[in-house]
C-alpha cells in the first residue's frame with residue numbers, strides 16, 4: 001500500500017460501500033455488481049456478467065459496459081481495433097508477441113495509445129481487448145493484480161490492465177480506487193464539495209498498470225502518481241474527474257490542458273513509462 005492511501009480501512013470501506021450490496025466473490029475479492037448492469041437474457045450471462053465481453057467495435061468512455069453475455073474472448077481479436085502496432089525487435093532471433101490491453105474505457109485507451117506512440121517503441125504489438133472486468137475492492141495494487149489475473153485468464157495470453165485512483169489527502173487517500181462510484185454519485189460539482197470543510201484540498205492521481213505474461217503468472221505492477229489539488233470543475237467533462245484535478249505546478253486542470261501536456265505529466269504516463277521500461281529491459285519475448 002502506498003503511503004498516504006488508507007483504502008484498507010475496513011470501517012471506511014463498509015461505510016462507503018453500503019450501496020453496493022450485491023457482491024459476489026471472485027478469487028477472494030468481493031466484486032460489487034455494477035449498479036447499471038441489467039440482467040442479460042442471453043444464455044450464459046447468468047454464469048457471471050462480470051466476465052462478459054463487450055462486442056461493440058468502439059468503447060465508450062465512463063459508461064458501464066453493455067453486456068451481451070457472450071464470454072468467448074476469441075471474438076476480441078477480430079473486432080477490436082489494433083491500437084499500437086510497431087515491431088522493432090530483431091524478429092529473426094525473437095518472435096514478436098502480442099499484449100492485450102484490457103479496458104472498457106475508451107479515454108484510457110486513447111491516452112495509452114498516445115503515450116506509447118510518443119515514446120520508445122515496444123517490441124510487442126499491443127491490442128485493445130474490450131473486456132468487462134469486475135470493479136474490485138481492496139488495496140489499489142491488489143485490485144490491479146487481481147484484475148490482471150482475471151484478464152489473463154479471459155485472454156489466454158499476455159495482458160496489461162490498469163486501475164486508476166483519485167486520492168484526497170484530507171480523506172487519507174479515499175475515494176482512491178472507488179472514485180468511479182463517487183464521480184457517478186456526486187458528479188463534478190460534488191467531488192470538490194466533499195472538501196468544503198477542509199483546508200487541505202491536496203490530492204493525487206494514481207495509476208497502476210499490471211502486466212501478466214499469461215494465465216497463472218504473477219502480475220507485475222507499476223505505479224504512477226501525479227500530485228495536485230481538487231478544484232471546482234473547469235474544462236471539458238469528457239474524461240472522468242479531469243475537470244476537478246489541477247496538477248501541481250499548473251494553473252489548468254487536466255481537462256483544460258492540452259492532451260499532449262497531460263500525457264507527459266499524468267499518473268498514467270508515469271506508470272506506463274515504468275511498464276515500458278520493464279517490457280524493454282526484462283521481458284523480451286522468447
Ligand SMILES: O=P(O)(O)OP(=O)(O)OP(=O)(O)OC[C@H]1O[C@@H](n2cnc3c(O)ncnc32)[C@H](O)[C@@H]1O
Pocket residue numbers: 062102103104105108133135162163164165179180181183239240241242254266268
Ligand atoms: O475498464 P477499466 O479499465 O477498469 O476502466 P474504468 O473506467 O472502469 O476505470 P477504473 O476502474 O480505473 O476507474 C477509474 C475511474 O476514474 C476515471 N479515470 C481514469 N483515468 C482518468 C484520468 O486520467 N482522468 C480522469 N478520470 C479518469 C475513470 O473514468 C473511472 O471513472
Ligand SMILES: [Mg+2]
Pocket residue numbers: 133134135
Ligand atoms: Mg474499472
